[in-house]
Amino acid sequence: MSESYVVSIDQGTTSTRCIVFDRRGNLVAVAQREHRQHFPRPGWVEHDGLEIWRNVSKVVPRALSQAGIGADEVAAIGIANQRETTLVWDRRTGVPVAPAIIWQDTRTDTLVETLASAPGAEDVQRRCGLPMATYFSGPKLRWLLNATPGLYERAERGEVLFGTMETWLIWNLTGGPDGGLHITDVTNASRTMLMDLHSLRWHPDSLAFFGIPAAMLPEIRSSSEVYGTATAVLPGVRIAAALGDQQAALFGQTCFAPGDAKCTYGTGSFLLLNTGTKAVHSTHGLLTTVGYQIAGQPAVYALEGSVAITGSLVQWFRDQLGLISSAPEIETLARTVADNGGCYIVPAFSGLFAPHWRAEARGVIVGLTSYINKGHLARAVLEATGWQTREVVDAMNADSGLALTALRVDGGMTANNLLMQFVADVLDVPVVRPMVAETVSLGAAYAAGLAVGFWPDLEGLRRNWHRAAQWVPQMDDRHRAEEHENWQRAVEHTFGWIKSDVRTD
Amino acid sequence: MPGQVQSIARAAAMLRLLANSSGRLGIGEIARSLDLPKGTAHGIVRTLQDVGFVEQDKTSGKYQLGAALLHLGTSYLDINELRSRSINWADPLAVRSGQAVRIGTLLEGKVLVVHHVFRPDDTLQTLDVGTLLPPHATALGKVLLAYDGAAASAVMQGGPEPYTRRTLVTARALAKALAEIRDNGWGAEVEEMTPGEAGIAAPIRGYGGLVVGAIGLSGPVDQVCTAQGSPRPALVAHVRDAARAVSRDLGGARW
Numbered sequence: 130m131s132e133s134y135v136v137s138i139d140q141g142t143t144s145t146r147c148i149v150f151d152r153r154g155n156l157v158a159v160a161q162r163e164h165r166q167h168f169p170r171p172g173w174v175e176h177d178g179l180e181i182w183r184n185v186s187k188v189v190p191r192a193l194s195q196a197g198i199g200a201d202e203v204a205a206i207g208i209a210n211q212r213e214t215t216l217v218w219d220r221r222t223g224v225p226v227a228p229a230i231i232w233q234d235t236r237t238d239t240l241v242e243t244l245a246s247a248p249g250a251e252d253v254q255r256r257c258g259l260p261m262a263t264y265f266s267g268p269k270l271r272w273l274l275n276a277t278p279g280l281y282e283r284a285e286r287g288e289v290l291f292g293t294m295e296t297w298l299i300w301n302l303t304g305g306p307d308g309g310l311h312i313t314d315v316t317n318a319s320r321t322m323l324m325d326l327h328s329l330r331w332h333p334d335s336l337a338f339f340g341i342p343a344a345m346l347p348e349i350r351s352s353s354e355v356y357g358t359a360t361a362v363l364p365g366v367r368i369a370a371a372l373g374d375q376q377a378a379l380f381g382q383t384c385f386a387p388g389d390a391k392c393t394y395g396t397g398s399f400l401l402l403n404t405g406t407k408a409v410h411s412t413h414g415l416l417t418t419v420g421y422q423i424a425g426q427p428a429v430y431a432l433e434g435s436v437a438i439t440g441s442l443v444q445w446f447r448d449q450l451g452l453i454s455s456a457p458e459i460e461t462l463a464r465t466v467a468d469n470g471g472c473y474i475v476p477a478f479s480g481l482f483a484p485h486w487r488a489e490a491r492g493v494i495v496g497l498t499s500y501i502n503k504g505h506l507a508r509a510v511l512e513a514t515g516w517q518t519r520e521v522v523d524a525m526n527a528d529s530g531l532a533l534t535a536l537r538v539d540g541g542m543t544a545n546n547l548l549m550q551f552v553a554d555v556l557d558v559p560v561v562r563p564m565v566a567e568t569v570s571l572g573a574a575y576a577a578g579l580a581v582g583f584w585p586d587l588e589g590l591r592r593n594w595h596r597a598a599q600w601v602p603q604m605d606d607r608h609r610a611e612e613h614e615n616w617q618r619a620v621e622h623t624f625g626w627i628k629s630d631v632r633t634d
Numbered sequence: 635m636p637g638q639v640q641s642i643a644r645a646a647a648m649l650r651l652l653a654n655s656s657g658r659l660g661i662g663e664i665a666r667s668l669d670l671p672k673g674t675a676h677g678i679v680r681t682l683q684d685v686g687f688v689e690q691d692k693t694s695g696k697y698q699l700g701a702a703l704l705h706l707g708t709s710y711l712d713i714n715e716l717r718s719r720s721i722n723w724a725d726p727l728a729v730r731s732g733q734a735v736r737i738g739t740l741l742e743g744k745v746l747v748v749h750h751v752f753r754p755d756d757t758l759q760t761l762d763v764g765t766l767l768p769p770h771a772t773a774l775g776k777v778l779l780a781y782d783g784a785a786a787s788a789v790m791q792g793g794p795e796p797y798t799r800r801t802l803v804t805a806r807a808l809a810k811a812l813a814e815i816r817d818n819g820w821g822a823e824v825e826e827m828t829p830g831e832a833g834i835a836a837p838i839r840g841y842g843g844l845v846v847g848a849i850g851l852s853g854p855v856d857q858v859c860t861a862q863g864s865p866r867p868a869l870v871a872h873v874r875d876a877a878r879a880v881s882r883d884l885g886g887a888r889w
Binding site: 153155156454455456457458459460461541543544545546564565566595596597598599600 | 701712713714715717718721722725726728729730750751752754755756759761763764
């Protein structure tokens with residue numbers, strides 16, 4: 130039987146999905162399974178590593194049977210995963226020593242404060258391109274080593290292993306305790322704070338800073354190469370790619386040239402800009418990260434800016450205000466009026482992130498008059514996502530010296546035509562939606578297919594990419610400038626709301 | 635003459651009961667008032683809840699009339715909701731068929747385009763969401779008219795405009811075409827609006843089987859039709875599959 134398909138596993142924050150793609154990059158079958166979210170204390174979010182592994186063993190066969198194909202027809206497996214989520218497990222038994230600590234988990238906030246002012250912190254941050262923050266794996270791993278008696282010593286002896294989700298899955302897919310491969314890829318390693326962005330290796334000084342034994346760390350590999358052959362779930366199939374989910378979306382959107390950028394619009398939104406083989410250090414509060422690395426080639430870097438509250442603002446509008454009964458209805462409501470009526474909403478629900486970084490800021494609705502109705506509020510909700518995208522793009526243009534010429538978009542909010550038009554209007558560049566919305570899974574499949582020769586080269590992948598929709602800027606320059614100024618003034622009203630050092634958690 | 639359907643009579647009584655009560659009612663109160671076993675009452679109230687005629691208060695668990703009852707006369711499925719729910723099925727239809735895909739609903743006697751996916755050849759195309767198409771001269775429109783008698787007679791009485799010499803302009807021709815669509819479950823348009831262009835469409839059904847929209851493809855007649863001038867069976871199958879998939883998502887499919 131010929132190998133006609135590539136399988137991708139997207140191990141996400143709420144669910145694990147398996148998608149089968151054909152040679153043209155078309156989606157052939159999807160299977161999905163949610164896993165439980167554990168909130169043992171305020172600010173803590175955990176997953177059960179074994180549950181996630183069980184889900185992988187369920188969704189992969191289900192997707193294959195839906196597609197009506199066997200393992201012998203699968204050319205390769207690619208993995209995309211929720212980033213930064215941290216797991217430590219016993220090398221002999223394969224049992225996690227503790228629940229996985231999820232990227233959103235803020236239990237490390239006091240630890241991070243201490244680390245940020247410790248000697249050497251600046252070197253660590255410069256080396257890895259990330260600010261000291263609770264998101265990243267390094268502080269989470271340090272916390273686990275602190276909190277679990279005897280774990281540090283076991284780690285030093287190599288009895289326990291650390292990994293993010295792709296590492297955990299690859300280890301299990303290739304035999305687990307029975308010779309499983311302990312590896313990670315450059316994109317995931319770049320989210321630990323432990324890797325040197327330039328050498329693409331664990332840096333001894335960073336490991337010493339966090340107090341992490343090298344023996345527990347996986348080997349860093351490229352994002353697209355044959356790591357090994359699966360012995361479980363899809364025995365005999367090559368595992369040929371791993372990328373963090375946002376980097377996978379960048380790859381799936383075929384953003385292969387410097388200046389190419391994509392934005393994934395979900396609960397929050399993630400904008401990544403390809404900066405080529407040069408790691409650009411941000412002076413505007415963006416993250417420097419590895420975009421991808423194809424085996425034997427130099428790594429391609431990216432600047433990343435995220436907007437914390439986008440889709441979640443629409444959810445707030447639906448659930449907390451009750452002005453709509455489903456998220457898509459916000460467009461219907463917004464279209465009942467011609468403009469925002471002078472009303473602006475800045476959703477600084479837990480401070481402002483890139484590029485402002487104001488933890489003390491809180492959300493505002495400004496410009497209220499008796500004229501304002503719920504339609505204007507709906508407009509203001511959508512426009513907030515547009516302007517926040519603009520702020521991140523402005524910061525990226527300033528940092529990279531590359532002026533964005535088009536923005537590729539994906540994610541659930543791209544179904545909102547009013548929003549997509551507004552994003553095009555305020556960025557003053559075309560906004561383009563590709564034919565396959567599942568860019569995260571597609572990116573992992575592309576990287577895997579590339580490694581095994583299923584697709585010949587990046588150019589071949591680019592030819593698979595097709596435009597499904599495009600929104601062209603229509604706003605005149607003066608109007609854009611006026612609205613931008615209004616937005617900036619609205620943002621200023623959020624500053625300084627929380628007095629002194631009132632904790633937000 | 636068929637007999638009375640008991641559960642519908644009970645559902646109607648339940649709606650009257652809820653309409654006449656000053657506050658919300660619990661399932662026990664409803665069952666007692668109508669002298670029904672609790673399980674039976676629960677089954678009916680849950681069905682009414684699924685179609686939006688009844689709403690359940692989250693905290694008390696009690697029931698009241700639903701907002702959908704107030705909008706019975708207007709379209710019950712929000713068009714932006716329809717787009718969100720169908721976007722993942724419209725894209726593959728465009729890729730598989732190589733043609734542009736549109737989703738439409740009826741608005742004041744015209745077809746409103748609520749979603750548009752470009753033909754996957756990366757040529758310059760313009761998003762035409764929000765535009766209005768003539769219902770009698772498009773596959774989308776004819777499919778929508780086939781399941782909306784009032785709209786169909788309004789179009790026939792309004793004197794349908796001829797776009798090409800193949801446009802159906804007589805009430806008889808149109809009625810025959812609509813009957814065929816109902817028999818086949820899909821419809822087509824061959825050079826009825828623009829010479830050289832053709833389209834295929836199928837109905838999207840919402841809860842209870844009600845047609846809430848249509849999904850279809852359109853493109854050059856030599857790509858959409860066979861040499862004999864009839865729609866290519868493979869494309870018809872793709873369109874019907876996509877329509878069925880969206881309907882299934884909306885809870886309206888029996889397949």
